[in-house]
Amino acid sequence: MYAQLVETGVKRLKTEDEMSAQERDFQQRIDAEIKIEAKNWMPDAYRQTLIRQISQHAHSEIVGMLPEGNWVTRAPTLKRKLQLMAKIQDEAGHGLYLYSAMETLGADRDSEIAKLHSGKAKYSSIFNYPTLTWADVGAVGWLVDGAAIVNQVVLQRTSYGPYSRAMIRICKEESFHQRQGYEMLLTMMRHGTQVQKDMVQDAINRLWWPSLMMFGPSDEHSPNSAQSMAWKIKRQSNDELRQRFIDQTIPQLQVLGCSVPDPALQWNAERGHYDFGEIQWEEFYQVLKGNGPCNQERVATRRQAIEDGAWVRAAAVAHARKKHLKNVA
Amino acid sequence: MHQPLIPFLLRLGDSAMVQGQRLCEWCGHAPALEEELALMNVGLDLVGQARNWLEYAAELADDGRDADHLVFRRDQRDYRNLLLVEQPNGDFAVTMLKQFLYDAWHFQVLEHLSQSLDPRIQGIAAKALKEVTYHLRRSSEWIERLGDGTEESHQRMLAAIPQVWRFTVELLDSDALEQGLFEAGIIGDPQAIAAAWQQQVAATFASATLPLPPAASPFYLDSRRGVHSEHLGLLLAEMQFLPRAYPDATW
Numbered sequence A: 001m002y003a004q005l006v007e008t009g010v011k012r013l014k015t016e017d018e019m020s021a022q023e024r025d026f027q028q029r030i031d032a033e034i035k036i037e038a039k040n041w042m043p044d045a046y047r048q049t050l051i052r053q054i055s056q057h058a059h060s061e062i063v064g065m066l067p068e069g070n071w072v073t074r075a076p077t078l079k080r081k082l083q084l085m086a087k088i089q090d091e092a093g094h095g096l097y098l099y100s101a102m103e104t105l106g107a108d109r110d111s112e113i114a115k116l117h118s119g120k121a122k123y124s125s126i127f128n129y130p131t132l133t134w135a136d137v138g139a140v141g142w143l144v145d146g147a148a149i150v151n152q153v154v155l156q157r158t159s160y161g162p163y164s165r166a167m168i169r170i171c172k173e174e175s176f177h178q179r180q181g182y183e184m185l186l187t188m189m190r191h192g193t194q195v196q197k198d199m200v201q202d203a204i205n206r207l208w209w210p211s212l213m214m215f216g217p218s219d220e221h222s223p224n225s226a227q228s229m230a231w232k233i234k235r236q237s238n239d240e241l242r243q244r245f246i247d248q249t250i251p252q253l254q255v256l257g258c259s260v261p262d263p264a265l266q267w268n269a270e271r272g273h274y275d276f277g278e279i280q281w282e283e284f285y286q287v288l289k290g291n292g293p294c295n296q297e298r299v300a301t302r303r304q305a306i307e308d309g310a311w312v313r314a315a316a317v318a319h320a321r322k323k324h325l326k327n328v329a
Numbered sequence B: 001m002h003q004p005l006i007p008f009l010l011r012l013g014d015s016a017m018v019q020g021q022r023l024c025e026w027c028g029h030a031p032a033l034e035e036e037l038a039l040m041n042v043g044l045d046l047v048g049q050a051r052n053w054l055e056y057a058a059e060l061a062d063d064g065r066d067a068d069h070l071v072f073r074r075d076q077r078d079y080r081n082l083l084l085v086e087q088p089n090g091d092f093a094v095t096m097l098k099q100f101l102y103d104a105w106h107f108q109v110l111e112h113l114s115q116s117l118d119p120r121i122q123g124i125a126a127k128a129l130k131e132v133t134y135h136l137r138r139s140s141e142w143i144e145r146l147g148d149g150t151e152e153s154h155q156r157m158l159a160a161i162p163q164v165w166r167f168t169v170e171l172l173d174s175d176a177l178e179q180g181l182f183e184a185g186i187i188g189d190p191q192a193i194a195a196a197w198q199q200q201v202a203a204t205f206a207s208a209t210l211p212l213p214p215a216a217s218p219f220y221l222d223s224r225r226g227v228h229s230e231h232l233g234l235l236l237a238e239m240q241f242l243p244r245a246y247p248d249a250t251w
Helices: A021-031 A044-063 A065-072 A078-103 A109-118 A134-155 A161-191 A194-213 A225-230 A238-256 A281-291 A295-308 A310-328 B002-024 B033-061 B067-073 B092-113 B119-147 B151-172 B176-183 B190-207 B230-239 B241-245
Strands: A266-268 A273-275
Touching: A044 A065, A044 A078, A044 A109, A044 A161, A044 A225, A044 A295, A065 A078, A065 A134, A065 A295, A078 A109, A078 A161, A078 B033, A078 B067, A109 A295, A134 A161, A134 A194, A134 A238, A161 A194, A161 A238, A194 A238, A194 A281, A238 A273, A281 A295, A295 A310, A310 B119, A310 B151, B002 B033, B002 B067, B002 B092, B002 B176, B002 B230, B033 B067, B033 B119, B067 B241, B092 B119, B092 B151, B092 B190, B119 B151, B119 B190, B151 B190, B176 B190, B230 B241
Parallel strands: none
Antiparallel strands: A266 A273
């Protein structure tokens, strides 16, 4: 999930009696699965929650380019290099659609990005982990994009029209990335040397738990979920999505011939799901607070890029103005 | 005809590859999100073109090496890319100036190659020409924006020109190998390409309000003989790290 712990600003759900006529109409529309569009009336808290969620999602796409960018100059074959470049390009594109969807809500891209750089806005915790070997690039494609898809497939039905449509487009590309990531790992496991196989297992060992944390805190510690669910911004709970991800990923893991670092992982025939061990939530909250292994570097890199590029953007604006004046004259 | 063709294909392929690698270095550092997309997109085109040229070179050489081997296992003395493209990215002014000077040359080269008597070259060039037409449009627009933008951007362009201009000498001269390929109808007339390049650069510099330096003169370095600047070795050390560190691996 690329958006975690999105604040709704709402402490408890309003009852129907407490709602204004406008709010009641709005909720009925949502209950009837009619999409909310940019020009429709919406409660301010709905609008602000969406801005936070979509911007967080967009920031994640952009920050998410950095751990991959760490390897794009070192991809080992032409095919892998082209795949990774195309993937990074898609992610920049996803960032663009998402910022555009966010702007339909009246938010401004530059000021939301400024919040990212000041540490006020969040992005997915997963991108604060380093990519240490080439196998991490495959594992990120498989696990991180895989987890993102589980969330985003559901978000295709989210109540806000522009966000839902962005998700439909993004999901198609993400599934492609996930298959590519998996295929990279499979190639290393089936045709690679022992050193490469160890590299794959090591990548999974390091990225497994952080991937599960992508779905956010467990439902009992997810204070904003009830309102987001009532508004159908969110459609399924964090724990349901996490379980689905685990259930679909473990068979793929078995095909790879790898394991996950969780001794409690076991198929539970009665539940029809995998049981799994306790997530280290302290680590998750530390990473969210900015104390993950790469938080400082990720934000600093983004801030630096925008600061270094200020003169370029200023030149583009100045040139466009000159050209406009020339055309008018 | 194969023997002279192989080094020529290496020149084309290596230049596209090294320029693509330099663009990869921009990932996450571009001045705007739209530019992240554009820089990676141009890089993707160039690495794709490099693969096409080098696959053809590898087939002609038929010595057991494939395109990947040529990219990831050759050392710098065997690389044949233009000196211009191996220069460090510098700021966005240096990057766009290198890109533009290369694109203006690349466009002319491909336009001629898309009429080549060698059908394989003709096909690769025709496809690449479509991509490079866009690259040139984009980079020449940036030269105009930066040259005729703000005082700062103008100053940065003025500072960028002397850093890269001397490497343009290779875009204007040619050697016996190229003359021979031209006479055989495989590649375009090097003199015509040089003249068209000079015309395009002069026109873009004029609309960018940038002074056009006098033509660069040849000096010690010569990529056609694999005598590169020191920068290429480091670029290759990074790009070739995995295949060299794990020679038996399958990726």
